[in-house]
Amino acid sequence: MSRPNLRQRPRISYYEPEEPSLDEYIFCDQCSDFVYEYCALHGPLLVIPDDKVPAKTNFPSFVPRAALTIPHVFLHLAPSIIPGAGLGVFSTLTLPRGVRFGPYRGQRTQDVDSMYCWQIYDRNHKPSHVVNAADSNRSNWMRYVNCARHWCEQNLLAYQYQGELYYRTIKTIPRFTELMVFYGSEFANTLHINLSKYNSPPGYAQKFGVPVAKKPKIDTHKQKIEDTSIIKSNNIKKVDERKKTDLKAKPSKLKPPTNIAKKNVMKTKSTNINTKSSTLDAQICNDTNNNDSNFRCKSCNFIGISDEDVKKHNLSHINGILSLNKNNSNGHIVNASKKPYKCDTCHKCFNRKPYLDTHICIHTGEKPYKCDICQKCFHQKPNLDTHIHIHTGEKPYKCDICQKCFNQKPNLDRHIRIHTGEKPYKCDICQKCFNQKPNLDTHIRIHTGEKPYKCDICQKCFNHKPYLVTHIRIHTGEKPYKCDICQKCFSNKSHLVTHIRIHTGEKPYKCDICQKCFSDKSNLRYHIRKDACIKR
Numbered sequence: 001m002s003r004p005n006l007r008q009r010p011r012i013s014y015y016e017p018e019e020p021s022l023d024e025y026i027f028c029d030q031c032s033d034f035v036y037e038y039c040a041l042h043g044p045l046l047v048i049p050d051d052k053v054p055a056k057t058n059f060p061s062f063v064p065r066a067a068l069t070i071p072h073v074f075l076h077l078a079p080s081i082i083p084g085a086g087l088g089v090f091s092t093l094t095l096p097r098g099v100r101f102g103p104y105r106g107q108r109t110q111d112v113d114s115m116y117c118w119q120i121y122d123r124n125h126k127p128s129h130v131v132n133a134a135d136s137n138r139s140n141w142m143r144y145v146n147c148a149r150h151w152c153e154q155n156l157l158a159y160q161y162q163g164e165l166y167y168r169t170i171k172t173i174p175r176f177t178e179l180m181v182f183y184g185s186e187f188a189n190t191l192h193i194n195l196s197k198y199n200s201p202p203g204y205a206q207k208f209g210v211p212v213a214k215k216p217k218i219d220t221h222k223q224k225i226e227d228t229s230i231i232k233s234n235n236i237k238k239v240d241e242r243k244k245t246d247l248k249a250k251p252s253k254l255k256p257p258t259n260i261a262k263k264n265v266m267k268t269k270s271t272n273i274n275t276k277s278s279t280l281d282a283q284i285c286n287d288t289n290n291n292d293s294n295f296r297c298k299s300c301n302f303i304g305i306s307d308e309d310v311k312k313h314n315l316s317h318i319n320g321i322l323s324l325n326k327n328n329s330n331g332h333i334v335n336a337s338k339k340p341y342k343c344d345t346c347h348k349c350f351n352r353k354p355y356l357d358t359h360i361c362i363h364t365g366e367k368p369y370k371c372d373i374c375q376k377c378f379h380q381k382p383n384l385d386t387h388i389h390i391h392t393g394e395k396p397y398k399c400d401i402c403q404k405c406f407n408q409k410p411n412l413d414r415h416i417r418i419h420t421g422e423k424p425y426k427c428d429i430c431q432k433c434f435n436q437k438p439n440l441d442t443h444i445r446i447h448t449g450e451k452p453y454k455c456d457i458c459q460k461c462f463n464h465k466p467y468l469v470t471h472i473r474i475h476t477g478e479k480p481y482k483c484d485i486c487q488k489c490f491s492n493k494s495h496l497v498t499h500i501r502i503h504t505g506e507k508p509y510k511c512d513i514c515q516k517c518f519s520d521k522s523n524l525r526y527h528i529r530k531d532a533c534i535k536r
């Protein structure tokens with residue numbers, strides 16, 4: 001029997017615990033400090049996991065899995081408020097500060113070959129791998145979160161924890177607000193986000209990893225390094241394929257000073273830091289949370305589209321122009337551009353005051369133009385004029401191709417797309433195209449799960465209004481569609497159409513494999529799904 005030689009064993013000190021890996025620290029933005037695993041003072045984050053998606057779903061195959069993983073009670077997908085940015089993620093409920101989402105799912109790669117990549121670092125702060133969410137069937141909903149264009153817009157912080165990437169809320173997010181994270185300066189540059197206008201207040205960068213306001217213009221390389229060091233306080237950097245080499249060359253300043261690290265293992269905090277950060281918190285909260293728009297003037301009801309916009313507007317208060325300008329009924333400055341009349345609510349500009357006055361009715365709800373026949377009221381005269389065609393039966397807009405006439409020009413424009421096959425409205429999730437905007441809007445609800453039409457009787461919800469209308473007939477017993485041949489009645493027009501085929505023998509749906517024909521599309525689908533068809 002042989003005994004192992006104990007002397008050859010490596011020595012372990014049982015008194016000095018091994019220091020945790022850096023990415024087991026998280027940065028508590030309320031304390032401005034690194035804390036081990038979670039902040040003892042501000043508590044753990046509220047974790048919201050992804051929705052579980054079974055291997056087989058009832059959703060059509062074109063719906064990406066990533067879209068289905070969204071925690072749908074809290075969030076939904078919809079077109080982004082950023083022009084041209086595609087889809088975005090919106091809150092369905094008000095989300096408090098300190099909610100954690102994630103981890104960010106995607107394929108683990110070394111190369112950055114899409115705009116959906118986050119760089120993960122190892123414990124030596126060297127790039128370890130990339131999580132690439134380009135494939136929407138092998139990633140989660142976090143791929144749809146867009147990049148904030150201004151510090152006020154940013155409501156999420158991305159951070160690395162235990163080798164994975166998470167997003168957490170850094171302020172209260174009112175419902176129906178788009179979730180936005182900051183991708184990092186390099187990526188922001190490629191998105192043409194003007195970092196000099198990101199305008200975060202002093203101290204914000206240390207907390208949230210974004211550029212500081214009005215940094216003196218320095219050479220781009222230096223700027224990038226500075227920004228990256230800030231980003232790295234969260235142990236994370238979003239990488240962009242076009243800047244790949246640059247990014248790889250960057251020095252890492254990730255690790256907090258050892259004393260801070262040790263202090264945080266014990267979960268202690270400096271009072272100084274706390275006082276400082278609570279002032280900053282208050283400042284940030286005042287600037288963002290108290291307003292339904294981030295760019296609101298504190299002296300009047302002006303809402304700007306950017307911080308710059310509000311600053312320009314404020315000048316007019318300082319110069320006393322707003323209060324002195326008596327000619328302008330709403331007390332607002334008239335700018336000297338070609339369209340000097342600007343709507344205070346949505347910033348649309350007009351070259352004539354009457355146009356602005358008419359436009360303002362949209363916001364005030366005023367409808368000064370009334371139809372003498374049915375008493376329906378309209379914001380604008382042209383809308384009333386068009387409406388009157390319904391009563392007069394006048395259809396002045398004629399399709400040149402099929403001669404069909406319409407009482408409204410937009411209806412003709414829409415109709416013409418049937419002939420041209422034009423489908424200008426594309427779903428960003430599944431790329432399906434539509435010839436009408438309302439059809440796309442309805443379709444998108446398949447992805448977002450939104451069901452805005454609710455039955456008052458049984459509370460069942462629907463994503464499409466006609467579905468609700470048809471559904472209500474279950475309760476009312478109404479069956480307005482009658483078969484002329486056998487007098488059977490139906491609550492739903494499509495059921496009547498299918499029924500009539502019993503009489504006509506028509507079977508328009510053919511199986512491509514076995515050539516069997518069906519009178520009803522759903523029967524054909526069932527036939528294909530159940531593999532009932534064997535080529536004969």
Ligand SMILES: C[S@@+](CC[C@H](N)C(=O)[O-])C[C@H]1O[C@@H](n2cnc3c(N)ncnc32)[C@H](O)[C@@H]1O
Nearest residue numbers: 082085086087115116143144145146147148191
């Ligand atoms: C991670 S994806 C975000 C989700 C994307 N909107 C979608 O529909 O798949 C990054 C891409 O979104 C768009 N994007 C995100 N933030 C943007 C911003 N602030 N401005 C313009 N485009 C943005 C860009 O096309 C970018 O390449």
